Amino acid sequence: MNSIIHHFVPPNHFVPPARVVSALYRLYGDLLNVEWFEEDACYEAVFYHEEMETIARFNEEGELQVSKRNLPLHMARPAIARQADMVGELMNLIEINQHGVLYYEIIARDKYLDRFFLLVQEDGTVMEKRKL
Missing domain, CATH: 3.10.450.40 (Nuclear Transport Factor 2; Chain: A,)
Incomplete structure (x- = not known):
């Protein structure tokens, strides 16, 4: 059964270049619920790592620019x-x-x-x- 949210918020199917995706997994390893966004020639991944919500922003070359973690x-x-x-x-x-x-x-x-x-x-x- 689909969630009611799917009727109001379309799913995000965007995937950045392979070098950016590879950089994310090389830095963080196992991840949960990765969502990608593109903004201002940067790629942003929102995901869970070690049970903490994390945002990682990469440039076009796959270099990490900034990361943010929601800490307890x-x-x-x-x-x-x-x-x-x-x-x-x-x-x-x-x-x-x-x-x-x-x-x-x-x-x-x-x-x-x-x-x-x-x-x-x-x-x-x-x-x-x-x-x-």
Whole structure:
């Protein structure tokens, strides 16, 4: 039986060039539910790796440009958790790896239930903070 979602959202049958697909599997190995998208001469794969939702963006040559992982909250590094604690409660944690440099996108909620977006370097330095 088909899901009702198929009536509203067409399935994604796009497949990038073989060198891009090969690069993905060479870097990550076994994957679940891989979906591909093309945007601005880049190829983006959304998939599950080690039970975490991951996004990997490749250029046309199959070189990884950036990856993002949706991490469980308990995996927040101390410097990142401190920044969230300064706002209130950590609600969402995304790890960004851009050419070997780690950043974190976090969403935290204050005691008034206002949510804030923070882009934080690995050492805890806040690069951007804004109310959502």
